[in-house]
Amino acid sequence: MLSIGVINRFQLEMIKVKHMKIQYSIPTIILTLLLCGCQATHNPIPKNYQGDRANLADSYHTTAKSSGKFFYLSAVGGKRVYSALSASNQASYGNGMLLTAVGFSRDLPAEPLLLTLVGQVHHAAPVNYMFNAGSNYLVEGDIKFTPQSGENYTVKGYLSESYSAVWLASSDGKQASDAIVLEGDPDKESAKLKALSAGAVVIPAYAKTNVKPTIQQANVAAESSREYGDNPLANIDQGTSAKLLIERMGEPEHIKIIETNFFSKAPETHIYHYKDIGSVEMIKSVADRNLYSQRTFLVTSDEGQQFTNVIAKANGVETQLIGKKFFNIGVYDINYLDALATKVWENKFTEDRRMLDGIAWYCRIISNSGTSRYQDFLSSIDNDDNISSKLRGHCNKAKKQIDKLKLAKVEQFKPL
Numbered sequence: 001m002l003s004i005g006v007i008n009r010f011q012l013e014m015i016k017v018k019h020m021k022i023q024y025s026i027p028t029i030i031l032t033l034l035l036c037g038c039q040a041t042h043n044p045i046p047k048n049y050q051g052d053r054a055n056l057a058d059s060y061h062t063t064a065k066s067s068g069k070f071f072y073l074s075a076v077g078g079k080r081v082y083s084a085l086s087a088s089n090q091a092s093y094g095n096g097m098l099l100t101a102v103g104f105s106r107d108l109p110a111e112p113l114l115l116t117l118v119g120q121v122h123h124a125a126p127v128n129y130m131f132n133a134g135s136n137y138l139v140e141g142d143i144k145f146t147p148q149s150g151e152n153y154t155v156k157g158y159l160s161e162s163y164s165a166v167w168l169a170s171s172d173g174k175q176a177s178d179a180i181v182l183e184g185d186p187d188k189e190s191a192k193l194k195a196l197s198a199g200a201v202v203i204p205a206y207a208k209t210n211v212k213p214t215i216q217q218a219n220v221a222a223e224s225s226r227e228y229g230d231n232p233l234a235n236i237d238q239g240t241s242a243k244l245l246i247e248r249m250g251e252p253e254h255i256k257i258i259e260t261n262f263f264s265k266a267p268e269t270h271i272y273h274y275k276d277i278g279s280v281e282m283i284k285s286v287a288d289r290n291l292y293s294q295r296t297f298l299v300t301s302d303e304g305q306q307f308t309n310v311i312a313k314a315n316g317v318e319t320q321l322i323g324k325k326f327f328n329i330g331v332y333d334i335n336y337l338d339a340l341a342t343k344v345w346e347n348k349f350t351e352d353r354r355m356l357d358g359i360a361w362y363c364r365i366i367s368n369s370g371t372s373r374y375q376d377f378l379s380s381i382d383n384d385d386n387i388s389s390k391l392r393g394h395c396n397k398a399k400k401q402i403d404k405l406k407l408a409k410v411e412q413f414k415p416l
Helices: 004-016 026-035 084-092 127-131 215-228 242-249 301-305 307-313 316-329 334-346 353-367 375-382 389-403
Strands: 053-057 059-064 067-076 105-109 113-123 138-145 152-158 163-169 179-183 192-196 254-258 269-274 278-284 291-298
Touching: 053 242, 059 084, 059 152, 067 084, 084 113, 113 152, 113 163, 138 163, 138 179, 138 192, 152 242, 242 269, 242 278, 242 291, 278 316, 291 316, 301 307, 307 316, 307 334, 316 353, 334 353, 334 375, 353 389, 375 389
Parallel strands: 053 152
Antiparallel strands: 053 105, 059 067, 067 113, 067 152, 113 138, 152 163, 163 179, 179 192, 254 269, 269 278, 278 291
């Protein structure tokens, strides 16, 4: 049996030779891995422990389909523990170059501990470490830390060519521990690895390139900030546990469950919907069967505050964009759904391809809402031969999907 932990340590060694020529051949790599035995991981909670506990979750940021940046707890008291990197390797097994990133968290005793924190670039396939030899960043070190009882912590970090750091954050997002910081290129003698006291992590504005963003890039960033304002979902890291998400955001107003897909090997997914804010895609971890955030879908300030007006005034291009976006976010408010249905009805004979595609997405959003309020409306469009076959087809599928739920009959939507 091939140990996930052994793979991790082997890959870490490859990272450390960032700009050096790799001397290993592919057959040698495979043989080395196959000859390695299984390694058990340490449970940081002592046997028969009855004291107070805290929880510590790892985090990550997927940068491509085959790679990501992981920030995780690798050891407690010098003993290796299971991590999000271990869980992701397990979930990615058999997927070739594709990385299936999943979260992981563990309880810790609320007492003084020696924790080993790691921030690293990780690739699903070991060969990619050679193909990306100039950007396999790694920072690793030990901190002394005493968790507070009942607190939920997250391993957070930053990786770049000239500055990398990893630290612990409390449930409010603030730095809660010393940080392990690597300044400078790790291949040069001038690089410095040190520990900084809590609150001292200051990520350089242009840590990687020392080049200021272009005017266009700055304008895009400013526009994004204006659109999403203080949307709290913008601060949700990948790998955030459902427990911590609910602690920060409260209970979601709706949860859509997507069961495991056997053929695509996609894990069970839950979509946590927060009205006027957005939604969070939560993935069930193969390791501990808990849910962790994978992606967030944000609602802009205008969409959240004036949804019905935005829908009514949208042109074809805007309607198409809104349809694709809110198919992921979900719409469950009756007034909002009525606005979508009205838009479909008013444009059912449209010849604008963008508008047609957009209102077709609206039909799919309505079908996912889980209400029978729009069955008569969907039937009337499906039965009108003068309407585009594309729109009729989507309305037909939406009606059938809702029929499968066998919902009680409710007051039907009536277009004006």
